Structure formats: C-alpha cells, structure tokens
Amino acid sequence: MDADQAASVVEEGSSILGDLYTEITSSTLNIALLVAILILVYKIFKGRSDDDGDTAVKVDPPLPKMKKQDMTLEELRKYDGTQADGRVLCAINGRIFDVTKGKRFYGPGGPYASFAGHDASRALAMFQTDMVKDEWDDLSDLDSSQMESVREWDAQLAEKYDVIGRLLKPGEEPSNYSDDEDGEKSKDD
Ligand code: HEM
Known part of the structure; x- marks a missing residue:
C-alpha cells in the first residue's frame, strides 16, 4: 500500500x-439508548473489577x-439482596432461581438489580431492565417470539442457578416438596 492508498x-x-456519530446524535432516542448501554457496560465491568480485588x-x-418451596410475589420480594x-x-x-452467586x-x-426479588420475565422478553412489575404479571400480551425469548433465558439461567420452586399466582396453593426433592444437588456442588 502506498502513501496515497493509506491516506484514502x-x-x-x-x-x-x-457518519456513525451523525446517525447516533440525530435522535434523542439514540442518545438515550447509547447512555443506557454505557451505564450497563460500566456497571458490568465495575462489578468485574471489584471482584478482581483482594478476593481473600x-x-x-x-x-x-x-x-425447595413455592412463593408468592410478596414472599419473593424479600429476597432482593438487602437482607442480612x-x-x-x-x-x-x-x-424461582437463587441467583445469589x-x-x-x-x-x-x-x-x-431491578430483577432481584421480582419476576424478570417481561424485562427479559423486552430486553429492557426497567420492565419489572410489582404486581402479578400474566404476560398474556407478549407475542410468541417474546415468549420464546423468556423460555431461552429460563433455560440459560437454569444451567447456572438452583431452582427454588414456582412463583405462585394470586390464590394458588404452594406444592409440598418431599425431602428427596429438597436434597437435589446444588449447582455449586
Ligand atoms: C446493551 C447493553 C448490554 C450489554 C453490553 C450487556 C452485557 C452483558 C454481559 C457482558 C454479560 C455477561 C457478563 C459475565 O458473564 O461476566 C451479560 C449478562 C446478562 N445480561 Fe446483559 N447486557 C446488556 C443489556 C442487557 C439487558 C437489556 C438485559 C435484560 C433486560 C440483560 C440481561 C442479562 C442477564 C440476565 C445476564 C446474565 C447474568 C447471569 O449470568 O446471571 N442484559 N450482559
């Protein structure tokens, strides 16, 4: 490559x-999305570098x-990581997954953090972290590709985290889990 080619x-x-800069800054929505992405990336990498510190x-x-137990939304809400x-x-x-690790x-x-103690299905289906409701969400308005995405996230997290039980609809009775089911191997073992 000569100097002219390199210059071109x-x-x-x-x-x-x-062009990319003009495209991004041309709409407020693009700027807002870019800021949201930068905040998420910052939080993910900050978390990583905090872990790299003095791990001992x-x-x-x-x-x-x-x-093993089923829980209502109210019971689930306690487990947002702020308890002792x-x-x-x-x-x-x-x-319900135990995502403590x-x-x-x-x-x-x-x-x-918005998923902690909550049902994260809608947020994951819509790929938007703030789409988390405090009340029961039957997800009936989600389309088939969004529901497929929920199932994929469910399968992905099941590889890594222990399932504690089912999230109970209002009025639904909890199952009685036997000691055998209780003694299933933890994903940490
Ligand atoms: C566009 C910005 C985003 C970036 C750059 C990003 C990046 C990442 C990265 C790098 C990981 C893996 C971290 C690791 O294993 O060390 C991750 C995991 C994850 N992301 Fe994102 N993400 C973004 C947006 C989102 C959104 C919008 C959601 C959900 C609404 C989401 C949900 C998740 C979940 C559930 C995990 C799995 C965490 C686990 O292993 O438990 N991400 N993300």
Whole structure:
C-alpha cells in the first residue's frame, strides 16, 4: 500500500466514524439508548473489577442451599439482596432461581438489580431492565417470539442457578416438596 492508498483508507475510516456519530446524535432516542448501554457496560465491568480485588477478603462464603418451596410475589420480594444474609432470588417464566452467586449482576447497584426479588420475565422478553412489575404479571400480551425469548433465558439461567420452586399466582396453593426433592444437588456442588 502506498502513501496515497493509506491516506484514502484513513479518510474512508474517519468518514464512516463521522457518519456513525451523525446517525447516533440525530435522535434523542439514540442518545438515550447509547447512555443506557454505557451505564450497563460500566456497571458490568465495575462489578468485574471489584471482584478482581483482594478476593481473600471480599468473596462471601456460599449460603446454604435454600429449602425447595413455592412463593408468592410478596414472599419473593424479600429476597432482593438487602437482607442480612444477602440472598437474591429472581423469577423467570414461573420458576424461582437463587441467583445469589450472580450478585454482581442482580445485587444492589448491579446492572440487573431491578430483577432481584421480582419476576424478570417481561424485562427479559423486552430486553429492557426497567420492565419489572410489582404486581402479578400474566404476560398474556407478549407475542410468541417474546415468549420464546423468556423460555431461552429460563433455560440459560437454569444451567447456572438452583431452582427454588414456582412463583405462585394470586390464590394458588404452594406444592409440598418431599425431602428427596429438597436434597437435589446444588449447582455449586
Ligand atoms: C446493551 C447493553 C448490554 C450489554 C453490553 C450487556 C452485557 C452483558 C454481559 C457482558 C454479560 C455477561 C457478563 C459475565 O458473564 O461476566 C451479560 C449478562 C446478562 N445480561 Fe446483559 N447486557 C446488556 C443489556 C442487557 C439487558 C437489556 C438485559 C435484560 C433486560 C440483560 C440481561 C442479562 C442477564 C440476565 C445476564 C446474565 C447474568 C447471569 O449470568 O446471571 N442484559 N450482559
């Protein structure tokens, strides 16, 4: 490549960057989305670097496995990571996960803290962290691709976290889990 070719590559590169900049700054929505992405990226990487510090001091010992049980939304709400033991639960697609070991995501100040103690299905379906309701959400307005996305997140989190039980609809009775089901191996073992 001669000097002229190199100069034209540099010129082309800077014109693409210029176009991108103009495109992004042309709408308030684009700017808002960019800011939201930068905040999430900052929170994720901040969480990571906090973990990299003096781990001998900072890593909390894992909590004992929780007894298998179904919960109402009100019961679930207590487990947002602010209690003394710091346990964090989160529901997806009707199942409750113990996401305590993912506290840097879901714990207070984490990028997905809004999911803690809540049903995160709608937020995950819509890929918007603030789409979390305090009241019962039957998800009936979600389309099939959004529901498919909820099922995929459910399967992905089930690989990593223990399922505690089911999220109960208002008026629904909890199941009685046997000791055998209770003794299922933890994902930490
Ligand atoms: C566009 C901005 C986003 C970026 C750059 C981003 C980036 C990431 C990264 C890098 C991870 C993996 C972190 C790791 O394993 O160390 C992650 C995990 C995750 N993200 Fe995002 N994310 C974004 C938006 C979102 C949104 C909008 C949602 C949901 C509404 C979401 C939900 C999740 C969940 C549930 C996990 C799994 C955490 C776990 O392993 O428990 N993300 N994200």
